[in-house]
Amino acid sequence: MKALLLTFLFVFNLSAQESLTVVAVGEAEVEKETIEFVKPKISFKTNPRQASEVKEIYSIVNEDFAFYKHKYSLEVPTIGNANYKVSIIFNDFKNVKVEVVNTVDSARSSSLTIPINSKNIITTAHNVADKIYESMTGDKSIFKSKIVFVSDRTSNGRKTKKELYIMDFDGRRKQRLTYTNSLIISPSLSPDNTKLMYSAIESKWKKSSRGTPHKVKNLNVYIMDLATKKTTLISELDGMNSGAVFSADGKDIYLTLSLAKNADIYKINLATRKRTQITTHFLDDVDPHINKAGDQLTFLSGRSGKAMIYTMDPRGIEKNIKRISYVGRFNAAPRFSPDGAEIVFASWVDDLFDIYKIDSNGDNLVRLTKNSGSNEEPSFSPDGQFIVYSSQKVISRKKAVQNIVIMNREGEIIKQITDNYGKSYTPRWSN
């Protein structure tokens, strides 16, 4: 009886105690910081060429930072100081000195020295911008990254040709990579950005059932070494060899092969050329993309009757298959964000493609593009803050343009980086 009484007393005591309720406010929104780029200071005698190059460096740094407009405003505030005051100083033409003054927290100010590559002023400018960004955030910027894409600009009236090109992230310095005279699709860069994989449509001689040879078209996979431009044939099995992507360690590739009548996803080890089938469904599975951790693969499958996005564990066969998209008439080209948390893809809506984003577990489906033509083939930037895609706009009944555009991860359009450079397709951002 005594124990019972004591218990009741204790309970009463507890409930009489003050109770607090915690309510979660949720994640904060980004508050833009302001950067003031002070006009460059030159303290040596320049020749006219150097003077113009100093100007160029300054303007490229400004243009680079304009990409991060969701984080930084480059407008100098009328009242008070900017959060950062950046002075670019040229004491000679060997090095650029940069003073980054944090006006809020002086402990986070820094001074930097970046060597000038006199043969390549654009590289120097991107390096300067990258170092400034790194000193402010501690993170890598996109300023040194590249974008690989396909363009049909070498086509002549009769024959459509699609070749590979590479350019800076901002569209500067476009450079042709292939001279195949054929159609190239689905480029993919290796994790260390030294190799480029793609599929090319080629004709090959094949004996028919009667024994007479005839030409057939085949889609084959090649890997190009970007330093030497040497290409190696990887897969030329009958039918489709396409949509190849590198694994996270670059040792394997994942691709679509149509060996068993329908398309399935396979893994090929680059050293041993050993082939493993990853999906076995009797309906088509195409367009694989693997996350950096290497434990999740996203792909497109028709197994539900419509082209939908799925994820799976690529370390097994048909392992942990999960359907991610449940809506949309036709979904295409899923790509992971660098942290693997999100997937971007294109979906067919109102007779056009538009770009959508979804969490890798299927939550939080959001739309990113609208009313800007047909937008497809999205690819994340290496820092995960931007998405590059190709945007087709119909100008007249016979003419359409297709350009490459960069938006940030919230769908705010930053810049169109190709203009009338043929029709430009499948942009792929370097890692």
Place this chain on the structure above:
Amino acid sequence: MELSIKHIHEDRFNRYFAIAIAFHVLLVVFGVGITKLMDLDIFKIERDPKNLEIIQSSVRIDVVAMPKFTVQELKKMKVTEPVIEEKGEVVKEKAKEDIIKPDDIVIEKKEPKVDLGNLLSNLSKKEKKVKIIKGKKTGELDSKSKKELRNLILEGNKVSAGTSTVGDSLAVEKTMFNDYVSALPNMVRPYWKLPSYLMDQGLQCRIRVFIASNGKILNTEIYESSGNSEFDKKALNSLKQVSSFPQPKSEITARLASGAVVLGFPL
């Protein structure tokens, strides 16, 4: 013989019956005692020494079609139509008054920089802007789609959201309190902003809020610091900018004024 046997039987029956009853009573007493102890003492203390109760919106997602609106469009709507989800009538009225304040501030913020030449035209532009927003509100959308829209903005693309009430009490006061409290984050969120370098560091701070009977914030104190003074400052600042919450119902004013609410930034 017969009698004595009967007697013995009866005697035994009574004794065992008494023992059984005593045993059951003891069992119940112990059972109740132990569960009370476990439930209220040991378990609670293990979970939260200060008797904290965490309210979070429970979310159900029903995706029926590809989203029509882009993230950018939803963001713009958020600016023109701040969101308060309320059930109490009094609260609702007050909340509407509050909506206008953040609205004005945001529009002012979006004004172009001071430019003497454009000052007049800017003023007229501002008026136009407001009109356009109003037009959007009344025209185009019927009330049903407006409501849907509101929900969309509320929780991103989450279609329906409810509040999970913690505990088993059915007291009206408690649900009233939870309703009021779970509406607070939506009012703070428009002002809860961080510079990018403070964002992905996994910082968290909790602020205790004392709310007056008219909804005004009486006092705020840091209940759990993030360890980063700038982060704490930004969180406190967001509350300063809210300055006032909807007027609570009289049943819960005492609890609110005693600082029973702790806001978690972000959790």
